[in-house]
Amino acid sequence: MLTATRRFEFSAAHRYWRDDWSQAENQRVFGKCISPYGHGHNYTLDVTITGTLDPRTGMVMNMTELKALVNEVLEEFDHKHLNEDTPYFKDQLPTTENLVRVLWQLIAAHLPTVARLAHLRIYEQPDLWADYDGAEETTFARAYSFAAAHRLHAPALSAEENRAVYGKCNNPNGHGHNYTLEVSVTGPHDPATGMVIDLEAMDRSVRAVLDQLDFCHLDHEVAAFADKPSTAENIVVYLWDELAPRFEGRLSHLKLWETRKNVFTYTGPHSV
Ligand SMILES: [Zn+2]
Ligand SMILES: [Zn+2]
Known part of the structure; x- marks a missing residue:
């Protein structure tokens, strides 16, 4: 097309x-x-x-x-x-x-x-x-931000392999990003509110999840990344798993900007 x-x-x-x-x-x-x-x-x-x-x-x-x-x-x-x-x-x-x-x-x-x-x-x-x-359906989206430190390091790889794969991102003392997360919700809109999702409730749900990462060190303070590398791919999948149950099947996609140059999109485990 x-x-x-x-x-x-x-x-x-x-x-x-x-x-x-x-x-x-x-x-x-x-x-x-x-x-x-x-x-x-x-x-x-x-x-x-x-x-x-x-x-x-x-x-x-x-x-x-x-x-x-x-x-x-x-x-x-x-x-x-x-x-x-x-x-x-x-x-x-x-x-x-x-x-x-x-x-x-x-x-x-x-x-x-x-x-x-x-x-x-x-x-x-x-x-x-x-x-x-x-x-029939409309998509409503909102962008949120959070800031966090991390270090890319895979326990399954040797120290040398980690340095080779992740380069600067393997710095032992970590580094950090201002992440931006775009949350898209698709569904019929409620005729009473004219909204696909209650905006205030959406903000509360997303903030509750992001506040667990905001101003944290992902590897040290978020259990999900204790044993797997905090790559943006793993973070966006983690966020999907945390957010999807709060949106009753209406979460349609997540887009995670790690920097202004790196962006990762996930549409859930069941989509191709
Ligand atoms: Zn990084
Ligand atoms: Zn307005």
Whole structure:
């Protein structure tokens, strides 16, 4: 499949609140997002289209045309209050998951017949986004960070082999990283909250797991790495095993950035 992606940006305010819930219930589920005055974001939207390559132009679709039609759609959202100024969030909350589906409908309806929408990703913040490809389910993702020391050293290998395999990472006194973990959860969204997952609960679950690693030495303080090397591959599998039971089968993938240059993705033991 050949795809083309163009990035867009717009800024908007919104508020999460359900009139049929108590203040306490709204607060528990939506946290700070319940402020009556609203708050705002710089949204980033990645629009991916696919279609047949036109041999005359060498394009699926002219990106200038895509830019114009998506900007026309976004005019209704840019510098607006999503709850108050658009018609789309009278009966549903303007969550990232609902917003990506609304934008899908609007953009898909505007596309010329030569192209079709393949994927939308919308970032509400650099560390919070939703993915949608027109199916029943939506993916919600959030990035978290933790800092830890470690030493790459395999008990099964000799001292010399360890030095040869791991190089600088085998330094006996250890070294450390700022790790970033992207957690993606896929499922139907709850019509009451407009969310695939309760955001506050997701934060609590992920932090509970990451706090056991944060500001620690992985090999000395985390039992799972006492007898196996704390490679990013082993860490991402460990994190999957810790997180998956907390997400009731909805964890779809984990992406662990060890540095800005090394990234490891795991989609669980049952996927190919
Ligand atoms: Zn918000
Ligand atoms: Zn390292």
